[in-house]
Amino acid sequence: MIQASVSKVSHTIPKLYLLTNDDEFSLLYQKLEAALATGLIALLQIRRKQILALPDxxxxxxxxALQIVNLAKTYNVPVLINDNIALAEKLGIGVHLGQQDGDLSEATQSLAPNQIIGRTCxxxxxxxxxxxxxxxxYAAMGAIFASTTKPNAATILRQQLIExxxxxxxxxxxxxLTAENISELAGLPIAYIAIVGDIMDLSVHQIATRCQQWQQVLNKWNVPAE
Structure with a gap:
């Protein structure tokens, strides 16, 4: 009954939320441009763990981030940065915070009211x-499935996601999450689907087609199974 009740209120389809990977920057920029140019990316998160590990x-x-933010502005896509409130404030963008990576009250006080603030839950x-x-x-829930980005992350139960x-x-x-397995969540009133590897691990010329494949699946989100 719980599953049926949440399905009834699912009127909109989820939007694609793309996260960067640790590609060399010129390649990363090309991939982001290919994805953003499709018009199918609703949010973009800058997450560059390997870069942050460098001395500078x-x-x-x-x-x-300056270059990525300017690129995203061209396509009217809001940008968040991972785990860095000070840098988000400096760039005038949103922030996504892990449970141990910053205080939500600090983020709401530091950032403009229109900036998006996400929390890992x-x-x-x-x-x-x-x-x-x-x-x-928004609240981020997962891992839904094991991933190449975080292979050891604990996966969550469907009932937890429903709640x-x-x-x-x-x-x-x-x-x-992939365009093939996302249909297992079809019908649930999810706002965003965060994607890294299923798009960013592809070559530049494959990305637009993959984004289109995602959209084809999401267009059937609320269609009852026969």
Whole structure:
């Protein structure tokens, strides 16, 4: 009955939320441009863990992020940066925060009201409720499946995701999602689908086609199975 009730209120299809990988920057930029040019990417997150690990990682990331933000503006796609409130404020963009990577109240006070603030909540409904109460724009739940990005991340139960979708906050799913397996979540009122490898691991010339394949699947999101 719970599953049926959340399906009834699912009127819109989820939007694609693309996360960067750790490609060399010139290649990364080409891939992002190919994806954004399709018009099918709703959000973009800058997540460059390997760059940040460099001695001058913060300054390199800032220079990269400036170029990515300018590119995204061309396509009217909002940008978030991973786990760095100060850099988000400096760039005038949103931020996604892990549970140990910053305080939501600090983010809401530091960033402009129109900036998106995301919070990692895993499969914990208590964390989803806290994210809502503390002013997050969305709660990220996962891992849905094992992924190449985080192969050791614990996967969550479908029931946890269903309960998350009932908490009156936008839900983003993440973790091992592909255009082939996302249909397992069809009908749930999910706001965003976070993707890394299924798009960013492809070559530049394959990306537009893959984005189109994603959209074809999502267009059937609320169509009842025969």
């Amino acid at each position: 990682g913060e300054s390199v990331l800032y220079e990269e 895993h499969g914990d409904i208590t964390l989803v409720k806290a994210a809502k109460n503390e002013g997050a724009s 998350g979708c009932q908490q009156d906050i936008k839900i983003c799913v993440i973790g091992g």
